[in-house]
Amino acid sequence: MKYFVVTFGCQMNEADSKKIASALESKNYKPALDINKANLVVVNMCSVRQSAVDRVYGIINKLKNSKTKTILTGCILKKDRNKFRKLFDEVINIEDLTQKVEQKHDEKSSAVIPIMTGCNNFCSYCVVPYTRGREKSRPAKEIICEVESLIKRGYKEIWLLGQNVNSYSDIPFPELLRKINNIPGKFLIRFTSSHPKDFSDDLIKAMAECKKVANYLNLPIQSGDDEVLKKMNRPYTVKQYKDLVKKIRKIIPDINLSTDVIVGFPGETEKQFENTAKLFKEIKFSLAYINKYSPRYGTVAEKFEDDISPKEKKHREKVLENIIKETKYEK
Numbered sequence: 303m304k305y306f307v308v309t310f311g312c313q314m315n316e317a318d319s320k321k322i323a324s325a326l327e328s329k330n331y332k333p334a335l336d337i338n339k340a341n342l343v344v345v346n347m348c349s350v351r352q353s354a355v356d357r358v359y360g361i362i363n364k365l366k367n368s369k370t371k372t373i374l375t376g377c378i379l380k381k382d383r384n385k386f387r388k389l390f391d392e393v394i395n396i397e398d399l400t401q402k403v404e405q406k407h408d409e410k411s412s413a414v415i416p417i418m419t420g421c422n423n424f425c426s427y428c429v430v431p432y433t434r435g436r437e438k439s440r441p442a443k444e445i446i447c448e449v450e451s452l453i454k455r456g457y458k459e460i461w462l463l464g465q466n467v468n469s470y471s472d473i474p475f476p477e478l479l480r481k482i483n484n485i486p487g488k489f490l491i492r493f494t495s496s497h498p499k500d501f502s503d504d505l506i507k508a509m510a511e512c513k514k515v516a517n518y519l520n521l522p523i524q525s526g527d528d529e530v531l532k533k534m535n536r537p538y539t540v541k542q543y544k545d546l547v548k549k550i551r552k553i554i555p556d557i558n559l560s561t562d563v564i565v566g567f568p569g570e571t572e573k574q575f576e577n578t579a580k581l582f583k584e585i586k587f588s589l590a591y592i593n594k595y596s597p598r599y600g601t602v603a604e605k606f607e608d609d610i611s612p613k614e615k616k617h618r619e620k621v622l623e624n625i626i627k628e629t630k631y632e633k
């Protein structure tokens with residue numbers, strides 16, 4: 303019997319797909335090289351982007367007259383779940399499908415390890431708390447065992463993943479970093495994502511102390527304007543963010559800092575965007591993941607008028623890209 307997994311969405315979904323593959327292989331399924339040769343197709347979807355939802359329709363429509371069994375899982379909003387229920391043989395919660403299954407890692411040197419799922423923050427533009435539910439942390443012991451086994455198998459990079467790793471709660475996150483750092487072997491530790499509001503002094507200390515923790519940090523700002531941050535339900539100010547960066551750079555001077563930002567959030571004035579551009583020039587990030595705002599069904603921001611034109615969003619994206627081009631080498 304052969305299986306094929308189609309994945310949409312973020313790193314978390316990719317990690318889950320690897321677990322699905324492990325679960326199927328433990329039941330003697332073999333991977334199919336082509337979706338049309340599979341007896342079982344699992345679509346691990348993402349309701350976050352409409353384009354992904356449309357592509358799921360495309361896949362299932364092509365398969366509907368075949369004998370292939372189809373399963374839908376992933377980050378699915380209720381309205382999508384109800385629609386897809388009629389089209390797929392089964393719709394299964396991602397947790398039910400992946401719990402207790404050790405992840406299958408690619409035969410390369412980097413392994414992604416989800417340490418928690420879900421999010422409690424409800425940023426006004428984001429669908430994750432609705433699709434993934436509230437934060438759930440995996441037991442530290444389980445994570446450490448997984449890392450030990452990966453290091454023994456020759457992995458050189460461990461990427462700890464969660465929607466907000468700083469609120470990992472089985473043990474404090476800095477303690478988890480220290481414990482993983484103490485595992486014998488030559489390897490690098492990375493983690494993402496971090497919410498600035500939960501970034502503790504102890505985490506900065508742990509990053510500085512732990513020689514295996516990479517000199518890299520992704521710290522999403524989302525906007526460089528306090529009013530916009532408030533509307534996004536991001537509970538920090540630009541000043542607090544800048545102070546945090548200052549503190550981190552004081553202790554880890556050569557840190558490689560990246561960020562996530564949204565341009566064209568509803569009502570974002572030119573002045574407010576300029577504040578973001580100003581912050582970019584000041585901080586000199588080495589990389590930025592720039593997202594042009596688009597409304598997500600079911601979120602608070604969906605109710606705001608999406609009043610910045612696509613052309614203006616593109617322009618704002620370009621402005622930030624140009625700043626990054628200039629500043630990344632400086633840093």
Ligand code: SF4
Nearest residue numbers: 421423424425428430
């Ligand atoms: S912290 Fe991240 S995952 Fe959570 S609601 Fe905000 S953007 Fe979404």
